[in-house]
Amino acid sequence: MxxxxxxxxxxxxxxxxxxxxxxxxxxxxxxxxxxxxxxxxxxxxxxxxxxxxxxxxxxxxxxxxxxxxxxxxxxxxxxxxxxxxxxxxxxxxxxxxxxxEEYIDESPLAKVKNVKEPRVIINTFTLTDIKKMLDYYSGADYLSVRNRAILAALFDSGIRCAELMSLTDDKVREDYMLIHGKGDKERVVPKSPFLSKCMIRYQRTRESYFAGKLPPQGYTFLSKTGKKLTHEAVAKIVRNASRAAKVDRSVRASPHTCRHTFAQLQLKDGIDLYTLSRLMGHENIAITQRYLRGMKDDSILQEGNKHSPLMRL
The missing domain is CATH 1.10.150 (DNA polymerase; domain 1)
Structure with missing residues (x-):
């Protein structure tokens, strides 16, 4: 050819x-x-x-x-x-x-600029929403314990849905997780005591539910039949909890919104963009800055007042 x-x-x-x-x-x-x-x-x-x-x-x-x-x-x-x-x-x-590959000397897109995008405000879950959503899965049965651990992992680590689905037991350590992300890159994400507690309870419940006959693949989160979870299954977990918690309809109930929530709460708590970029597995800090641009004006004002240099005098 x-x-x-x-x-x-x-x-x-x-x-x-x-x-x-x-x-x-x-x-x-x-x-x-x-x-x-x-x-x-x-x-x-x-x-x-x-x-x-x-x-x-x-x-x-x-x-x-x-x-x-x-x-x-x-x-x-x-x-x-x-x-x-x-x-x-x-x-x-x-x-x-x-x-x-030296087929051309310069890209025809080298001097073509992106189309200007309007500023998009992404509505995220509040702390009250998160608590109610976690409480929705407060049962002791396998699915309730699993779903609570999944929600906790999404909100606590900012993990992508695909990363969560592919998470294996050997990557879950005592106080951190090794997440296999985009571009075959691995990153370290800390686990809060809350998430650790949820994960320990889930793993214990999972052992009992499957009676010691866990599938050989080693995936952490499993369906009730022992299979790897699908994106649709994880999305349904978030959607059902959101509905039960009566979250405002302006908030899109999805795993990715959990990731946005994680990012914005971290920014509000004063984390620097470089550290947040590392935690989220972004290729460069420019991607992380989108989460900063997505914060509401009132949140920016509150943070500005909180960190005012004159208030430190």
Missing amino acids: AAVWQLKGAFLMLLADACTEYVFSCKVRRLSEKTIDNYRKQILYWNRYLDEVCDVQEVEKVRPIHIKNFIILKEKDKRKPAYINDLLKAYRSFFNYCVE
Whole structure:
């Protein structure tokens, strides 16, 4: 299979072949299957546009004007800035790969800026909400004890849903957890005494429930049949507790909102962005700053007053 066209003595790399190479490179980097699949679909979407609208099929022929016209087209279609920026992120990563492989000298997206996104306030759970949600699972049966431990882990560590589902017993230590995160990276997250208590009770209940016949995979949190939990199952745990606690409907009842809640409560308690970035497993501090921007104005005012330099005189 030829990966290039020869034109006037120069070899041109086909976008389709470069995409295939890039996907393979993502697998070598051990990105998650979900991330790789999203990148592949987004890049193919771009390539289809370039082929059908711009009559461009080669990497070297893509120009910044093609990208900018695409952005304008999506804005006319009333697509949200976050959606457009997500597509740009994928294509920017793709063309950075093409530069690394020396198919081109500079990415056509190098001077293309992201679309300005409106400031989004993400409503999070309050401390009262958290207490009521935990109390909802106060029973002594296996599912109640498990669900309480899951909620405690989500709120106490900021763990992603996928990370929680893949957590294994050997990664749960006495006062911390080793979380296997995105990009095959592992990070250390402390466990509060509250979470430790919930986890000890859960593990003891789990041993009794399965009568010493735990599945060999070693996953910490198991379904009632001993299988690895699904994202839908964890989301249902959060959703049911939120409904029972009568949480305000403006708060999206999801595992990711638990993560946002963790981040914002940590920021309110005065944690620095670098430490929070490490705890949450972010690639860079810019991602963590989004949680700071998502805080409500009244929270910012309260924190500003609390840490006023003149109040220390």
